[in-house]
Amino acid sequence: MARLKEGTWVVVTDSEKALFIRNLTDHQDPNFEVLGEEAQENPSDIEQSANRPGRMHDGGPGHRSAMDDTDWHELAKERFAKDLSDILYEKAHKGAFDRLVIAASPQVLGVLRAEMHKEVTDKIIAEIPKTLTNHPMEKIEEIIKAELVDQ
Template structure:
């Protein structure tokens, strides 16, 4: 069972923002402090699309089909997870943390896992597949502790 030890980093992220937290106390009474916050401005896909979906001629007489446009909103979410993995690598390489707990929605966690450098992956002590990014920081510590205790 993983524990939320002193100086363990907890990164809480969704697909648009990430909180970098460190535990100032121990597992029994966690006290997370914000080290850094990363955010991405990611308007809805409709706001990012410049054109109407394209049309293409079908083989039949006077038939046309709509073509899907690129989902810019989803691409930005994926890019944010990849950028986050690079930020974590840079911080791990500089020795900023020894132990890391990742807290992210399952889809974001999957993208992160694929892209994390071994130097970061080796420092992960737990992964929590939940989106806690919109919770108050003072509640995140208790929620993380509860998840680790039931794992």
């Protein structure tokens, strides 16, 4: 069972925002301090697309099909998770944390798992597949504590 200890880092993230948090106390009564925040502005795909989708000729005379346009919004989400994995590697390499809890949406967790360096993954004590970025800090403390008890 994973438990919060003094100094444990918690990263709460979705695909556009990440909070870097340190626990100042113990598991019984967690007290989180926000160390920093990373954010990315990611407008909807329609706002980022320059043109209407292209068309291509199909097999028969006069047949044309629409082609899918690049989903810039989704690409930006994946890029944010990759950038976050780089930040975590840099912090881990500098010895900023020994223990790490990551709370993120399942999609972001998947990208992070694929991108994180072994130096970071070795320090992870728990992964929580939930989006908590818009919760107040007291609620995040409560949810993280409860999730760690269940693991």
